[in-house]
Amino acid sequence: RLTGPHGQRVLAARSQLKTVAARYGALGIAVFGSVARGEERPDSDVDLLVELPPRMGLFGLGRLRSDLEAAVGLPVDLVLAGDLKPSLRGRVTADLVPL
Template identity: 30%
Template sequence: MKNLEKIKEIIAKHKNKLHDKYSVIEIGIFGSYVREEQKETSDVDILVEFEKPVSLLQIVSLENYLSDILGVKVDVVPKKNIRKELKDYILKEAVPV
């Protein structure tokens, strides 16, 4: 099972492609991996900000790409779509890559 530092390292190596192909301008990790509470079945929660509007299909494609490079299920949450009641908590917890 990967830890937060390994996940950050893998994502960092792909930042140019994440920008060029998926218009990602900011990316961070939050959730169980940040709190070191992950289990074998945990997904990686990824917070992203896009340079321009993207479709649901593009978000799913990004999730699949990140899942492939990380070897674990990924849940992508666009920064602008965070539920209001969770926004402060997630933004404080998120670790930038």
């Protein structure tokens, strides 16, 4: 878990990532996908699952993503927990590493 180079960057930035997420009202943030499994490639982004209050608009989401990318220094794919399709839920939760 988080054993690859991107995962190590996530671990190093864990506190910053949690602070950024909390500033936007996030109730939780976790890594999933190839970075969580330690199978990322050099061009992989960091998949982050975030639980947010429903009032967040598109501009707020864009700022959150940008701030998370700045914190970790890598591209981020932001997935909202409330928008996660049931067909993907099992695969995502199998890899999930809460921060």
